[in-house]
Amino acid sequence: MEVTRPSLRSAAGRSSSLLVPNVPGFRRAAAAPKSNQQTLRLHHGHMYVLDPVGQRPATAPASVNNDNATIASFRTTTGGLNEAASYADLSGRYSIRQQKQDRNCKAGNLPFGRTPKFLKYYNQVLNFTAYYSEAVYESASETKRIRKCVIYYYLEDDSIQMVEHQQDNSGMPQGAFIRRHQVIKSDGSTVRKEDLRIGAYLEVYGKTLHIVSCDDFTRRYLASEGNAEAASAQYIDVPEDTYNTTLRSRMQRETGADMSIPRNRKMHQMKQFMEARLGKPQSKQDLGMFLTNERKVLNFNCVWDDTENLYGDVLVFNMNYFLSDDTIEVLSVHKTNNGRDPVPKLLRRGKITKPEARRPTTQGDHAENDFGGDSWTWYDFYIGVRVDIHGRTLIILDADDFTRQFYAEQGLELGEPIEAQRPRPPPIERRIPAYNGFGSEEDSMRSVFSIRPTPPKKDLKKLKENSGRTLRFSISMIGSANGAEVKPSNSGRLFVLMLFLEDDTITIREPPRRNSGHIGGNFLFRSRVKKDEKNYYTPEDFSVGAQVVVNSQIFEIVEADEYTLRYMEANSRRKFPQSSIDAIVQKMLDSKEAIGRAVIKYDKGDGVLTIPQLAQLCIDCDLGLSPQEFLTLKRKLDRKKKDKFVYSKLLKLLTDEPMPTAH
Numbered sequence: 197m198e199v200t201r202p203s204l205r206s207a208a209g210r211s212s213s214l215l216v217p218n219v220p221g222f223r224r225a226a227a228a229p230k231s232n233q234q235t236l237r238l239h240h241g242h243m244y245v246l247d248p249v250g251q252r253p254a255t256a257p258a259s260v261n262n263d264n265a266t267i268a269s270f271r272t273t274t275g276g277l278n279e280a281a282s283y284a285d286l287s288g289r290y291s292i293r294q295q296k297q298d299r300n301c302k303a304g305n306l307p308f309g310r311t312p313k314f315l316k317y318y319n320q321v322l323n324f325t326a327y328y329s330e331a332v333y334e335s336a337s338e339t340k341r342i343r344k345c346v347i348y349y350y351l352e353d354d355s356i357q358m359v360e361h362q363q364d365n366s367g368m369p370q371g372a373f374i375r376r377h378q379v380i381k382s383d384g385s386t387v388r389k390e391d392l393r394i395g396a397y398l399e400v401y402g403k404t405l406h407i408v409s410c411d412d413f414t415r416r417y418l419a420s421e422g423n424a425e426a427a428s429a430q431y432i433d434v435p436e437d438t439y440n441t442t443l444r445s446r447m448q449r450e451t452g453a454d455m456s457i458p459r460n461r462k463m464h465q466m467k468q469f470m471e472a473r474l475g476k477p478q479s480k481q482d483l484g485m486f487l488t489n490e491r492k493v494l495n496f497n498c499v500w501d502d503t504e505n506l507y508g509d510v511l512v513f514n515m516n517y518f519l520s521d522d523t524i525e526v527l528s529v530h531k532t533n534n535g536r537d538p539v540p541k542l543l544r545r546g547k548i549t550k551p552e553a554r555r556p557t558t559q560g561d562h563a564e565n566d567f568g569g570d571s572w573t574w575y576d577f578y579i580g581v582r583v584d585i586h587g588r589t590l591i592i593l594d595a596d597d598f599t600r601q602f603y604a605e606q607g608l609e610l611g612e613p614i615e616a617q618r619p620r621p622p623p624i625e626r627r628i629p630a631y632n633g634f635g636s637e638e639d640s641m642r643s644v645f646s647i648r649p650t651p652p653k654k655d656l657k658k659l660k661e662n663s664g665r666t667l668r669f670s671i672s673m674i675g676s677a678n679g680a681e682v683k684p685s686n687s688g689r690l691f692v693l694m695l696f697l698e699d700d701t702i703t704i705r706e707p708p709r710r711n712s713g714h715i716g717g718n719f720l721f722r723s724r725v726k727k728d729e730k731n732y733y734t735p736e737d738f739s740v741g742a743q744v745v746v747n748s749q750i751f752e753i754v755e756a757d758e759y760t761l762r763y764m765e766a767n768s769r770r771k772f773p774q775s776s777i778d779a780i781v782q783k784m785l786d787s788k789e790a791i792g793r794a795v796i797k798y799d800k801g802d803g804v805l806t807i808p809q810l811a812q813l814c815i816d817c818d819l820g821l822s823p824q825e826f827l828t829l830k831r832k833l834d835r836k837k838k839d840k841f842v843y844s845k846l847l848k849l850l851t852d853e854p855m856p857t858a859h
Contacts, residue, residue, distance in 0.1 A: 317351035322414045324349070324392055326405040327434050342437040345373070345405070347398075349389055354378055356387055358400070362471065371475040374400065393418075394429035408432035489519035494574055494599040498526070498583070498590040499616045510616065513542055513590060515583070517574050524548050524572060526585060543585055547571045551584045574602075579611035636723060654699065662697035667763065669693045669738060670755040671704070677748040688712075691719055691751065693744070700724060700734055704746060720746055736771050739764070741823030765828065774824040777832050781849050783819065788850050790817040795843050805843045807834065 298315065324347040329340050348357040358374035379387045379400055391398060398405045409431045419427035494517040502508035512529040526543040530536065550570050572583065583590045594613040595603075603610050628644060631637045642649035671691050675682045691706050701722050708716035724732045725746055733744065744751045756764075761775070768776035784791065794813045798805055805813075807830060814821050821829065832849070833841040 314352045320351045320417070322349040322351065322389060322392065322417060323347070323411040324394075324407050324414065325409040326398070326407045328403045328405045332439075337442070338438040340437060341439050342435055344434060347392065347405070347407070348376075349392055350376065351389070354386060354388060358405075369471075369474045371471055373475065375475070393423075393426040395432060406432075408434055486520045492519045492602075493517065494519065494577075494602060495596045496577060496592045496599065497594040498592050500588050500590050502588075512616075515590065515592070516545075517577070518545065519574065522547060522571065522573055526590070542588070548583075548585065550576075575608075578608075580614060637726070638724065659698045665697040665763070667695040667697065667735065667738065667760040668757045669695070669740075669753045669760065671744065671751040671753050673749055674743070674752045675750040677745050677750055685713060689714060690754070693738075693751070693753070695735060695738060696722070697735060700732065702733065702746070704751075739772065739774050739822070739824040740827050761827070761831065764824075765831075772824075774822055775828050777828060777849075780821065780825050780829050783821070783825075784850060787817045787819055791850065792847070795847065799843070803842055803844065804840050805846070807839045807841075810841075810846075 325344070326347055327342055327344045330343055332338050332341050343360060345358050345360045348359070350356070355376045356374065356379045357372060357376040359372045360370045362370050381387055381391075382399060387398070387400075392407060394407055394410060396407050398407065415427045418424075496515040496517070498513045498515050500511045500513065503510060514527045514529055516525050516527065518524070523545045524543070524547070525541065525545040527541055528539055530538055548571060550572060552570075577583070577592060579592055579594065581592050583592065591614075593616055595610055600610055628641070631640060634640065636652075638652045639649075642652060669692070671693050673682055673686050673689050673691070689706065689712070690709075691704050694703050694705075696702075702720065702725050703718070703722040704720040706714065706716040706719055708714075725744075727733050727737065727745075738744070738753060740753050740756055742753050744753065764772040764775040765777075768774075768779075773779055791813065794816055795805070798809045798813065810830065810833070811826065814826060833845050
């Protein structure tokens with residue numbers, strides 16, 4: 197008998213149990229749909245437990261009455277994402293925006309039949325004051341300590357928060373020691389408002405609190421609820437422990453201040469941060485003001501004129517006023533190379549008290565005291581106002597466009613900008629110290645103009661062109677620079693002045709003369725000589741007849757050698773105009789006729805004039821020639837140095853065109 201084995205394919209057709217199970221990466225059997233039903237659904241901001249599908253209606257009823265029984269028997273359906281059209285429309289969502297509108301309007305037509313507790317008691321808190329006794333071990337001065345606290349009961353959700361307010365110099369961590377939540381009593385039930393009344397004892401987490409007082413709102417609420425006895429209960433005095441009594445007496449004895457009076461001391465930021473980490477609740481600023489004016493800052497340009505004090509200056513600042521919390525910061529405006537440390541701020545962000553609202557600082561006051569006086573606000577600022585910043589008077593000069601637009605929207609006018617008139621500093625006279633005689637004066641001046649002096653720079657081009665060229669002059673001493681007359685023994689002294697063209701240095705030597713009474717030798721070593729306080733002598737200052745002051749002695753140039761005269765005539769156009777024959781002829785043309793008559797006067801029939809006659813002719817015709825110009829004219833007419841010349845040469849110079857001069 198033949199037995200046929202069934203295949204997997206045929207078996208899969210008959211029963212799904214024979215299929216290969218699903219494994220990662222290999223799926224043969226499709227997942228069967230599950231019939232799990234959703235039992236929780238969110239409608240209008242609240243979670244509802246849904247009945248089976250067959251027991252709940254498919255759509256919301258056309259109208260819903262405010263009857264509690266009707267609302268209780270009503271079962272909601274799956275809501276959409278749109279806003280609810282009305283309190284009877286349960287197909288939409290009851291958003292936070294809609295809740296806020298209903299809360300502001302105090303609307304009662306909500307889909308709850310009546311106003312819920314979270315709307316009815318929104319922002320309503322009962323305030324009770326209590327104390328508890330804490331045992332103190334290992335102390336010889338006290339056995340227990342009384343600690344005060346405040347109980348906040350939130351009516352909207354029956355939650356409780358307990359806070360122990362900060363006490364100066366207590367040495368204990370204080371703040372919120374029970375955060376907001378529903379507190380469970382020993383019997384398992386939660387603490388209700390009926391458990392809180394003056395004189396009652398409340399056991400919370402091993403501490404027994406005795407309630408001694410409450411605020412006015414709590415009394416009015418209890419009276420409105422019909423609990424007249426609790427509303428009219430008398431305050432209970434808090435017992436005083438040994439530690440607080442001793443501390444108060446010691447502080448009053450040491451400081452002389454009444455410890456029962458609050459000092460309104462502002463807490464340091466680091467201390468405030470540390471206590472916030474320990475659980476102390478911090479005061480909240482106006483949230484609406486913060487959201488409205490967030491990132492809105494008024495900017496003013498200010499100036500502080502401190503020139504009245506020694507080393508004072510005019511400093512520029514930017515003052516920012518933050519509208520979100522009415523705080524002010526003052527930033528420094530630095531300029532390039534102003535010589536000041538780059539300190540970014542004059543005043544960090546905070547409130548500034550007006551000077552008239554401050555009181556003198558006494559011993560024990562904190563550095564950041566807030567005495568509760570009036571602070572500067574944006575309403576007090578305008579162009580030209582003086583703002584006192586801890587003894588520095590800042591003047592507002594201008595504001596930016598946003599600030600002016602803000603004041604215009606408020607109906608206020610800032611005023612026209614003010615230009616800061618900074619007084620010009622007096623000119624600083626640079627005084628150069630006198631030359632001390634060591635080294636050259638130029639070398640000594642390098643240490644005046646530089647911290648690290650370097651050798652004086654030389655003109656290499658001039659040094660190359662004029663290397664080895666020296667001009668020699670014969671000079672005589674004629675007087676003293678201080679006005680004193682020359683001594684008879686010095687009247688006939690002759691010196692030789694040598695001018696080195698490569699660096700404009702000068703040396704003066706006196707040739708030895710027999711029976712003169714002077715040894716002779718060097719009068720001035722080679723160096724540059726100053727003509728005045730700023731300038732030195734240059735080759736242009738030397739000519740026959742010129743005067744030179746060296747070492748407070750006045751010298752007159754009497755003569756020059758042949759090389760010097762030729763060099764001066766060759767460079768007459770650039771450096772030595774008195775050696776230019778063309779310039780001399782142009783000077784004589786105005787007296788051309790007078791010169792002709794003088795020539796006829798001195799003519800003896802031989803057509804020759806002597807050099808003394810030429811000198812007398814220049815005086816008679818009033819030509820105004822300097823000694824160097826007369827010497828140049830003489831050299832032009834008497835080239836062979838015979839002390840005479842043919843006067844036809846002179847007349848030819850005056851009639852012909854000016855001859856070019858080599859240079």
